[in-house]
Amino acid sequence: MLASKKHTRQALSLADKKRICEISQLLVKSTHQQVADEFNKTAERSVQRLMVTKTLREKDKWLAMDESQLGRKRMRGGKFEALEHALSLYLQEARAQGARLSDSLLTAHAERLRAEHNIKDSEFKISNGWVQNFKRRHSIRMHSAHHGGMHVNHGDPDDAKVGDLSFLKLASSIDTTDTPSSPSATPSHLSGIHQLIVDGGFKPSDVFHYDEHVLYYGTPASSLAKSMEQAPSRHRPRRRMLLGLLTNVVGDTPMVSCVQDVVTSHVFADMYAADFVDTHPHAHMTKAIFTKFILHINTVLAVQEPPRRILCFLDASPCHAISMEGHMSTICGMRTVELSHMLLAFLPPRVPPHLTPLGAGLTTYFHLQFKITLLKWLLSDTTSPSTSERRTMTVSQQQVQTMLWVAQMWKTIPPSIAKTSWRQSQWLPPSWVQAWEHDDVVGEVEPMAESLMAQAQSTYKELHALYHGASLKEDDEDHAPPPSPSSWAESPPDESEDAVVAPTVCQALDAAHQVLTFMEQHPVVFTHDDVAALLGVANRISGFDYQKDPPTQ
Structure with missing residues (x-):
């Protein structure tokens, strides 16, 4: 008789426990089994409902974990936790007052606390090894200089970990007063963005911007039934899709959320492996849909090797109001929400769209590419010798085809367009801009982006002239060129005022x-x-x- 296979018990890592607690917070009124199912979708190992129940009993403890501790299997505190807690609070207060932190300051105050707690020297030796372990346990970073109310790290390179968010603990003590970096005052939101990027130690590939974009995808009247052709423009079907567009500075990690205006979801083959599809009867973004999309992105980042942390800027819309108790703070004048692999930073109110990366040219180029693709498809359909043999698309087919086009085109946005849009928005820290100015390769990005934008605008006008005529109809709002708020994305003027109107x-x-x-x-x-x-x-x-x-x- 064959012996049964022995199953060894595998403990959850601290990162897994924290992610289980985050899933429980994001999925409101969910059962423990539903939390386990959501976790198992992307985790390397599966968890049972009982394990989720045990983890959620100490939810506050796991959610309060420092990022530097998430790689461990177990939570091990120091022998004298009360002393360490008091020492950690003292160092935070000292940093908030602008004091220069050092090992000598830490050691001196630890000796005073040892005496206050009546601990013998023989029981607690403040050695160099204990000092280093204490700093690692409590994510203490030594700083030798400060600038603009926020400290800059010049110490051990190991302390300058990319994406280290330990500075968020000081959110309540950070001076949020805007300090212009040059004689010409900059918008208040820019200084906060620059500080948050630099002091967080983020790389260009880990800084993202998210915003919603409405896309009208209804087939033009000329390709619908004759009864529709004769109908006024206000009676034509104007189907729309809400897109949640997300991209980083270098343009190598675009993600998209598609919200349809139907009730039944469509299933796609991974949607290019990093996309999210949901439905709403009126194609509106809701808090529930946005929460699921953010949870999806956080999961994608968690399963990457190595796991990735990003900073994502977004507007403070009510549908973006994720409730994360214990993980919400204010830093650099912006409200933030911290997930296991994402830091959401909400922009202050009334930031003009053209002063954001997506609004500075990215969505304009994306909109042009979609219209070009649609017009090419429609023109290829005119080759049929008989009107009855032309291809027709039902509403459901239009939705599927549009979403596939959207996923493909957003994935293929040229990096030069993304980099130029970020630079035009002035969101890049001055140190990044100065470094880019001395890079010959980066210097070619902006001319390349301008050339691509001009080519897209020219192609759109030519295809529109072939299908609709040289001039755009006033009532054809759905197929007019998108607005170009940025100077580099403006349409070139017509060479002749007396342009010939071509028969379509x-x-x-x-x-x-x-x-x-x-x-x-x-x-x-x-x-x-x-x-x-x-x-x-x-x-x-x-x-x-x-x-x-x-x-x-």
Whole structure:
């Protein structure tokens, strides 16, 4: 008889316990089994409901864990926890008052606390090893200089870990007064953004911006039924999709959240492995949908090797109000929420959209690319010789196709567009901008972005002229070029005020089809050669190149 396989018990790491508690907070009114199921979707090992129950009994303890301790399996405190707690509070107060922290200051106060707690020298020796372990346990970083009310690390390189958020403990003691970095005063939100990026030790690839963007994807009236063609623009179907767009400074980690205006969800094959799809009857972002999207991103970051921490800026919309007790603070004048692998930083009210990275050109380029893709698809559909044979898309098919286009195009946004948009928004810290100015490769990014934007605008105008005519109709709001608030993304002026209005390809083909139908109804008058000649003309119209053969007056 074969012996049964022995299962060894595996303890949860501190990071796993903290993530279980975060999932429980984010999934309001969820059962412990639902929390376990959500955790098991991406975890390397599965947990049972009982393990979740035991973990949540000490939820406050695990949620209060320092980031430097999450790599451990167990929580081990010092032998004299009361003394260490008092020493940690003293160092935080000293730092808040602008004092220069050092090992000698730490040792001196530890000796005073040892005497106050009546601890013998033989029982508690304040050795160099204990000092280093104490700093690691309590995420104490020694600073030798301060600037603008926030300290800058010049000590041990090991202390300057990328994404180290231990400074968030000092949120209540940080001076949030805006200090302009130059004689010309900068907007108040920029100084806070710069401080949060630099003092957090984040790299360009770990700094993100998130915002919602409305996309109208309804098929133009010219490709719908004739009854719709005759309807006023206000009666045409204007289907829209709400996109939650997320990207970083270097443009190598774009993520998108698609919110449809239907009730039934569509299932996609990973949606390029890092996207999120949900539905709402009115295509509005809600607190529940946004919370699930943020939880999805946090999980994606947790399973990466090595695990990744990011800083994400977003506006303080009511639908973004995630409730995380014990993890909310104010730093650099911005409200923050700390997750296990994300720090959400909410912008102050009334920040102009064109002064944000997404609004400084990214969404303009994305909107142009979507319209170009849609127009190319519609123009390729005009090659059918018979109107009845043209491809038609149901509303559900339009939604699926649009979401696939959105995922593909947002994934392929050129990094030069992202970098230029971030630079135009002035969100980059001055030290980053100065370093980029001395980099020859980075110096070529902005001209490349301007060239790509101009090319996209030119392509859109040409395709629009082919399908709709050279001039945009006033009532065709859904297919007009998106606004370009940034100077580098502005459309070039027309060379001639008397631009020729070209007959559209669809109008010419429809006329040819009507003539063909008339000829087929009168076979006595028209021969097969006449029909073949007209079909040849229709084929040449469908392949008409407006660039090479512009219409003449």
